[in-house]
Amino acid sequence: MAQDKKLVEQITSMDEDFAKWYTDICTKADLVGYTSVKGCMIIRPYGYAIWENMQRILDARFKALGHENVYMPMFIPESLLNKEKDHVAGFAPEVAWVTMGGAEKLTERLCVRPTSEVLFCEHYADIIKSYRDLPKLYNQWCSVVRWEKTTRPFLRSREFLWQEGHTMHATAEEAVAETVQMLNVYADFHEKDLAVPVVRGRKTPSDKFAGAEDTYAIEALMHDGKALQSATSHYFGDGFARAFDIAYTDKDNKLVHPFQTSWGCTTRMIGGIIMTHGDDRGLVLPPAVAPVQVVIVPIAAHKEGVLEKAAALRDALKNAGIRVKMDDSDQSPGWKFAEYEMRGVPVRLELGPRDIENGQCVAVTRFDGQKRFLALDGVEKAVAELLVAVRDGMYEKALANRERRTYVCHDLEEVKAALTHGDGFIKGMWCGDEACEDKVKAETGVGSRCIPLEQEDLGPVCMCCGKPARHMVLWAKAY
Amino acid sequence: MAQDKKLVEQITSMDEDFAKWYTDICTKADLVGYTSVKGCMIIRPYGYAIWENMQRILDARFKALGHENVYMPMFIPESLLNKEKDHVAGFAPEVAWVTMGGAEKLTERLCVRPTSEVLFCEHYADIIKSYRDLPKLYNQWCSVVRWEKTTRPFLRSREFLWQEGHTMHATAEEAVAETVQMLNVYADFHEKDLAVPVVRGRKTPSDKFAGAEDTYAIEALMHDGKALQSATSHYFGDGFARAFDIAYTDKDNKLVHPFQTSWGCTTRMIGGIIMTHGDDRGLVLPPAVAPVQVVIVPIAAHKEGVLEKAAALRDALKNAGIRVKMDDSDQSPGWKFAEYEMRGVPVRLELGPRDIENGQCVAVTRFDGQKRFLALDGVEKAVAELLVAVRDGMYEKALANRERRTYVCHDLEEVKAALTHGDGFIKGMWCGDEACEDKVKAETGVGSRCIPLEQEDLGPVCMCCGKPARHMVLWAKAY
Numbered sequence: 001m002a003q004d005k006k007l008v009e010q011i012t013s014m015d016e017d018f019a020k021w022y023t024d025i026c027t028k029a030d031l032v033g034y035t036s037v038k039g040c041m042i043i044r045p046y047g048y049a050i051w052e053n054m055q056r057i058l059d060a061r062f063k064a065l066g067h068e069n070v071y072m073p074m075f076i077p078e079s080l081l082n083k084e085k086d087h088v089a090g091f092a093p094e095v096a097w098v099t100m101g102g103a104e105k106l107t108e109r110l111c112v113r114p115t116s117e118v119l120f121c122e123h124y125a126d127i128i129k130s131y132r133d134l135p136k137l138y139n140q141w142c143s144v145v146r147w148e149k150t151t152r153p154f155l156r157s158r159e160f161l162w163q164e165g166h167t168m169h170a171t172a173e174e175a176v177a178e179t180v181q182m183l184n185v186y187a188d189f190h191e192k193d194l195a196v197p198v199v200r201g202r203k204t205p206s207d208k209f210a211g212a213e214d215t216y217a218i219e220a221l222m223h224d225g226k227a228l229q230s231a232t233s234h235y236f237g238d239g240f241a242r243a244f245d246i247a248y249t250d251k252d253n254k255l256v257h258p259f260q261t262s263w264g265c266t267t268r269m270i271g272g273i274i275m276t277h278g279d280d281r282g283l284v285l286p287p288a289v290a291p292v293q294v295v296i297v298p299i300a301a302h303k304e305g306v307l308e309k310a311a312a313l314r315d316a317l318k319n320a321g322i323r324v325k326m327d328d329s330d331q332s333p334g335w336k337f338a339e340y341e342m343r344g345v346p347v348r349l350e351l352g353p354r355d356i357e358n359g360q361c362v363a364v365t366r367f368d369g370q371k372r373f374l375a376l377d378g379v380e381k382a383v384a385e386l387l388v389a390v391r392d393g394m395y396e397k398a399l400a401n402r403e404r405r406t407y408v409c410h411d412l413e414e415v416k417a418a419l420t421h422g423d424g425f426i427k428g429m430w431c432g433d434e435a436c437e438d439k440v441k442a443e444t445g446v447g448s449r450c451i452p453l454e455q456e457d458l459g460p461v462c463m464c465c466g467k468p469a470r471h472m473v474l475w476a477k478a479y
Numbered sequence: 480m481a482q483d484k485k486l487v488e489q490i491t492s493m494d495e496d497f498a499k500w501y502t503d504i505c506t507k508a509d510l511v512g513y514t515s516v517k518g519c520m521i522i523r524p525y526g527y528a529i530w531e532n533m534q535r536i537l538d539a540r541f542k543a544l545g546h547e548n549v550y551m552p553m554f555i556p557e558s559l560l561n562k563e564k565d566h567v568a569g570f571a572p573e574v575a576w577v578t579m580g581g582a583e584k585l586t587e588r589l590c591v592r593p594t595s596e597v598l599f600c601e602h603y604a605d606i607i608k609s610y611r612d613l614p615k616l617y618n619q620w621c622s623v624v625r626w627e628k629t630t631r632p633f634l635r636s637r638e639f640l641w642q643e644g645h646t647m648h649a650t651a652e653e654a655v656a657e658t659v660q661m662l663n664v665y666a667d668f669h670e671k672d673l674a675v676p677v678v679r680g681r682k683t684p685s686d687k688f689a690g691a692e693d694t695y696a697i698e699a700l701m702h703d704g705k706a707l708q709s710a711t712s713h714y715f716g717d718g719f720a721r722a723f724d725i726a727y728t729d730k731d732n733k734l735v736h737p738f739q740t741s742w743g744c745t746t747r748m749i750g751g752i753i754m755t756h757g758d759d760r761g762l763v764l765p766p767a768v769a770p771v772q773v774v775i776v777p778i779a780a781h782k783e784g785v786l787e788k789a790a791a792l793r794d795a796l797k798n799a800g801i802r803v804k805m806d807d808s809d810q811s812p813g814w815k816f817a818e819y820e821m822r823g824v825p826v827r828l829e830l831g832p833r834d835i836e837n838g839q840c841v842a843v844t845r846f847d848g849q850k851r852f853l854a855l856d857g858v859e860k861a862v863a864e865l866l867v868a869v870r871d872g873m874y875e876k877a878l879a880n881r882e883r884r885t886y887v888c889h890d891l892e893e894v895k896a897a898l899t900h901g902d903g904f905i906k907g908m909w910c911g912d913e914a915c916e917d918k919v920k921a922e923t924g925v926g927s928r929c930i931p932l933e934q935e936d937l938g939p940v941c942m943c944c945g946k947p948a949r950h951m952v953l954w955a956k957a958y
Binding site for chain 1: 522524548551572580626
């Protein structure tokens with residue numbers, strides 16, 4: 001037992017140093033590795049398998065809604081990036097530039113895509129001619145590069161993996177509906193699959209995506225009381241379409257511009273899982289994306305029949321479509337318990353001679369440490385139900401954490417008082433003036449995260465200036 | 480019917496201009512698009528769906544053999560690329576260099592990965608410490624960049640999509656076995672799924688991958704008699720391991736180097752399908768990777784019951800796991816026939832009032848234009864069997880084409896005489912001397928493609944110099 005003590009001690013406690021706790025989990029649970037490429041990360045097999053599960057679930061939903069996958073070049077010529085003014089202003093300061101091909105200097109430098117709006121626009125200008133060509137519902141899975149100064153695994157790195165949807169529609173209404181629909185796809189994925197409660201909202205004008213008319217986002221609250229913007233969905237109006245000369249002949253034979261959206265989510269969601277569900281024993285994974293949903297640890301494995309029975313249990317679960325692993329290595333059960341707790345495996349099954357005699361196994365759920373017996377007869381069904389219960393329990397726990405850290409405030413003094421209990425979500429009214437956003441930030445440290453779609457009336461006046469309020473805003477410190 | 484005539488005429492005939500025929504298919508079948516990024520391509524939804532099907536099949540096979548997916552950074556610092564001498568000499572002339580991050584000049588330039596051996600080696604040096612850590616069986620799906628001068632869609636472009644497996648083993652034998660195993664995975668995939676016959680072989684020393692001890696490849700013969708190298712598998716020995724200080728403690732507690740492989744296949748395989756199976760009506764897709772395996776065209780769709788019956792047929796096939804599309808647009812049947820022939824859909828089902836009366840539909844197989852009737856009762860099974868027969872027929876047809884263009888030659892005069900019938904595979908003996916390879920190339924235009932694993936004895940002497948022969952070599956012009 002000395003060994004598993006040591007193992008657990010390797011993780012810094014969350015309360016002691018949250019940032020170190022986070023990177024400890026990233027490295028000790030084998031999610032990421034470092035290289036000599038500064039600011040980039042290796043996504044190791046255990047981390048990448050989480051991403052693959054996310055991709056599989058989301059990709060199926062995108063396709064069910066009629067979206068098609070494409071692949072655009074990773075390079076953007078500088079002149080193309082410059083075509084939409086707000087967009088280039090937002091991205092040019094943080095792109096990587098290719099200036100040489102082989103031994104030759106390029107006549108025009110190319111940036112590595114930080115996002116692909118301009119490439120999609122150039123393509124759409126080529127292929128959208130008639131109302132029959134609409135809507136275009138394209139998506140791309142790829143990596144993008146943004147030359148960040150300070151980086152952290154998953155949360156902010158110079159290269160990250162994501163998907164970017166880019167759609168074109170005949171009417172503004174249809175494009176807005178798509179923007180909101182995709183926000184809801186992300187929100188449902190977070191709540192139902194990742195067990196991460198989120199607030200759906202619209203960004204204030206100061207916080208919109210470069211070139212967008214409206215940016216929607218989902219915001220989740222992390223263990224340390226900071227917000228994580230977990231996915232975004234943008235409505236562009238016809239601004240890019242005008243800049244890129246995308247026009248089509250409508251049913252009345254008039255040449256008009258289509259309306260555009262884009263929406264994306266990234267490997268950052270893995271960071272969100274860590275900071276929503278993780279604890280001082282390590283990672284806690286939601287069953288839907290866990291690479292291993294159930295680990296079987298044979299107890300007294302040298303005793304006759306134990307390994308055979310454990311293997312039979314594994315095969316039964318595997319045949320039922322559960323991602324299961326049996327660890328019959330020569331490490332001690334205690335070491336294995338700690339190891340799979342650190343790796344966040346949702347359910348551990350222990351099976352020893354006494355259990356076999358009693359026709360049962362011990363099931364321990366990672367997120368709450370609860371132990372129970374499951375009859376081996378019909379165990380597939382019981383485990384499948386347990387995985388559903390784990391998701392529900394994780395969601396309720398995360399929601400309770402969030403509610404505990406959410407404060408309703410009516411003026412800046414209340415905000416400051418609330419924050420003495422630790423960081424969290426502040427709900428407060430806002431007049432709509434950017435000067436008030438800046439002042440709230442300067443005086444209390446929290447910024448506007450979004451204008452929640454589900455509005456509450458917390459009073460008639462802005463919590464900052466006392467003038468008439470226009471929106472209830474969610475405020476927080478953020479990643 | 481004027482309309483579908485026009486459509487077919489848009490494709491240049493293969494005999495008239497093979498290169499133009501090829502790019503016509505790439506663009507008219509909506510596989511690729513062009514952008515202002517020179518030498519790169521857009522892989523459009525129809526083309527990308529083929530790639531997704533390839534990925535799905537191959538990824539499952541890789542995983543079944545114990546491989547795990549990872550993601551490495553897309554950048555390689557120049558100093559890291561320089562660590563293995565042969566490797567950098569092979570790749571440095573054709574990489575794209577990032578020299579600026581935002582507004583700042585980088586202190587060390589970074590190349591966009593042309594391949595990731597050095598990144599995997601750096602990581603393996605970190606994580607391989609003991610014999611217990613072996614083997615490491617990693618794979619990565621990503622895009623890579625090689626700054627080619629002349630480019631063609633799928634065959635040679637500055638950026639392309641691929642997978643790269645990188646594995647580490649305790650012994651040379653095990654690494655060689657992995658190299659050959661993965662070559663066979665690629666060969667089986669080509670022959671069984673893509674219906675493309677291939678020759679499995681080893682490259683001659685002059686044609687090995689930069690840094691490899693042995694390069695294996697599969698070679699396919701295209702319609703124009705040129706060879707396409709369709710996938711490669713490399714054995715590295717412990718050369719990279721020594722250059723990168725990758726060492727582990729073996730069971731005898733000695734510090735030793737592991738043995739390495741890498742293997743890859745790319746979007747080039749889509750080009751291989753076009754040039755192996757395509758004809759003057761357009762693309763011909765093998766069922767395993769066709770985005771649409773069966774298209775249903777209703778005939779006299781305005782007649783009562785036709786659309787309902789066609790929809791029922793579609794649903795029945797869909798439920799049987801067949802990728803099916805019904806085209807009930809207002810285009811004429813003739814237009815639709817030509818359209819789906821151009822897009823290479825393996826099977827077309829026609830269903831009109833008379834067919835419905837007779838309880839049947841008409842099935843036309845794309846690769847040979849054969850027409851037959853299928854009873855609507857039990858049609859799922861009949862269509863599934865037809866798709867298998869289509870694959871078999873496509874393979875036999877491609878094999879017959881290849882055999883027709885394969886010549887056994889004993890001296891350079893015979894090679895020249897053979898090539899007067901058109902390009903093709905030449906089988907001929909070789910002494911092992913690079914000077915003879917060069918001379919064959921200079922005098923006849925064909926180069927050594929590989930030393931087939933399945934050797935034939937075509938005589939005792941080199942077809943070039945007349946000295947004792949060591950290998951039967953496959954020679955051809957190549958893409």
